[in-house]
Amino acid sequence: MTNFPFEEDPERTPLTGELDLEDRQALRRVAGLSTELRDVTEVEYRALRLERVVLIGVWTDGDEAQAENSLRELALLAETAGSDVLEGMVxxxxxxxxxxxxxxxxxxxxxxxxxxxxxxxxxCDGELTPSQLRQLEEIVQVKVIDRTALILDIFAQHASSREGKAQVELAQLEYLLPRLRGWGGNLSRQVGGRAAGGVGIGGRGPGETKIELDRRRIRSRMARLRRQIDAMGKARDTKRSRRRNRQVPSVAIAGYTNAGKSSLLNRVTGAGVLVENALFATLDPTVRRASTPNGRAFTIADTVGFVRHLPHQLVEAFRSTLEEVADADLILHVVDGSDADPEAQIAAVREVLRELGADGVPELIVINKADVADEISLARLRRREPHSVVVSARTGEGVAALLDAIEENLPRGDHEVHALVPYERGDLVARVHDLGEVLSQEHTADGTALHARVPARVAGELEPYVTAHA
Incomplete structure (x- = not known):
């Protein structure tokens, strides 16, 4: 077993951010105080106490460097949750x-x-079975949690919207259900039968054990949450369909957590989205409007970050949110160029994209943090991913090249038209500029002569003004 002490870096950059960052920091755990998940039943809810922690990992494949990187990532997760990491072992x-x-x-x-x-x-740097968790806890005599429970706790801290909170709670309950355990006699205590006095119709018989009742309550709560999430998802579908009807191309930002996705969105659109040097700072999707250097409009959506071994419960719970990625015309796959193992990050993100059915969407790799990344690592990534752009969302380096690359990769209009649009239809000329690609434009005595590629719907509106072209 190899030990890796984790010491606090006195020169570590303090957390920075915008908008609700101060509010979020005000809710962070205070050292020495225990913070527990809300007790939704009378049985133990795997209450998390994350003040002073020791990390443990099992290295089954790959090399030692990969095992250490995985444990260091677990340390970052633990610190994001508010823990003081004392030691790590693999x-x-x-x-x-x-x-x-x-x-x-x-x-x-x-x-x-x-x-x-x-x-x-x-x-533990992995997902424990209920029996592994119980037996390990009996030996070490302190609280034991696994990577999945830790990530769920971080999500619970960071969820701010009604939908985000519902999605996280659903994922937590799915994780909790097979891990319920009562306190001694609670396992055998029954509702009905003698517990109900044994009188009256329906008051006799074996009844229902306490833990069975808790499971039934949790399943009922999960059913209600799924209905709520489905209803909120319909509202998002309506907004998405409106954008589709307007034929505005859509771009989704995806990538590993803390790769700089929100910073990139702010740099491209000036959206003012919360930026924080922490894992999973973004849980609620943000959709903003942007335009290419030639004025072509598109929407760009920021999404929740991915991580190695992202809990399946979270992928399912956030499926409605992550559909922004699957429905996009282009995915900007943001990679932290300064990370010790960016290739592993790329593989982890693509695995989740496959699970979402988004692996067929065109992808542009955006290698971020060029201002602090090693030149050799950047060159290696460019060779590995030739369809890529190197940027720094912090300094703005490479953002112009990124916008050019987005313009090249957005779907073009299906119809090429030549039209003479009267000056009183300036609104139609604006729609062509907004939704299509203007190849040439000339102002004549009779109106605006356009040569453009446009979507089918705009081509129909231009039909009365189409001219013959030699």
């Missing part, structure tokens, strides 16, 4: 131990580390 195994994840002997060693560091929580 163990080389062919596969995780089915009983305790790391084996009983290593679990005892982990217990010694917990005692020596004064940690109150152990975070």
């Amino acid at each position: 163990q080389r195994r062919s596969k995780p131990d089915p009983a305790t994840y790391i084996g009983s002997g290593k679990a005892e060693e982990l217990r010694d580390v917990v005692i020596s560091t004064g940690a109150d929580t152990v975070i």
Whole structure:
């Protein structure tokens, strides 16, 4: 087992951001105080206490550098959740131990580390089964959570919209349901039968155990949340269909968490979206209007960041939000060029895109943070991903080239027309500029002579003014 101490960097750049950043920071955990998830039932809700933590990972494939990078990412996740990371350890195994994840002997060693560091929580870099979680917790005698629970907790902290909160709660309940456990007699306590006095019609029989009742309540709550999310999704579908009817091309920004997606959106559109040096700072989608250097309009959407081993519950819960990516005409896949393993980030994002059915959407790789990235790493990424642009959202470097690349990759109008539009129809000329691609324009005595590529709907509006062209 290899140990990796995590020490606070005194020169670390403080959190920066815009808009609601101050409000969010005001809700961050305070050291020494326990913050627990809302107790939706009378059974234990896997209450999270994330003040002082020790990290543990099992390294089953790849090389040692990849295992260390995964644990460092877990440390960033833990710090985002408000934890003080004391120490991290990885163990080389062919596969995780089915009983305790790391084996009983290593679990005892982990217990010694917990005692020596004064940690109150152990975070495992993987998803634990309910039995692994219980047995490991019995050995180390402190709270044990896994990567999935940690990510869910971060999402719960950052969700701000009604839909975002509903999506996170649904994912948490899906995670909780198989992990319910009662307190001693609660497992056998029953509703009905003797527990109800044994009198009256329906008051006799074995009844329903307490944990069964809790499961039923949770399933009922999940059903209500799904109905709410479906209803809110219909409103987004309506807005999306309006944009489609206007034939405005759509661009979606996707990428690894903290790759700089929101910063890029702000740089391109001046949207004023919250920017924070933290994982999963964006949960609620933001759609803004932008235009290419030639004036062609398009919409651009910021989406939730991805991460390695993104919990399946979150992908399902956020599916309606992530449909912005699947329905886009172009995906800007933002990559952190300064990351130690950007290729792994690209692979993780593409895996989620495949799961969403968005792998067929045209993709433009945007290598961000060029101002702090290593030149050799940038060159390696450019060779690996030739359809890419290097930018710095912080300084603005490469953004003009990015806009040019977006213009080249947006779908062009289906119909090429030559038309002489009367001056009183200036609104139609504006629509051609807005929704199509103007190849040439000339002002004549009779009106505006246009040669343009336009969508079918605009071509129909131009039909009365179409001219013959030799």
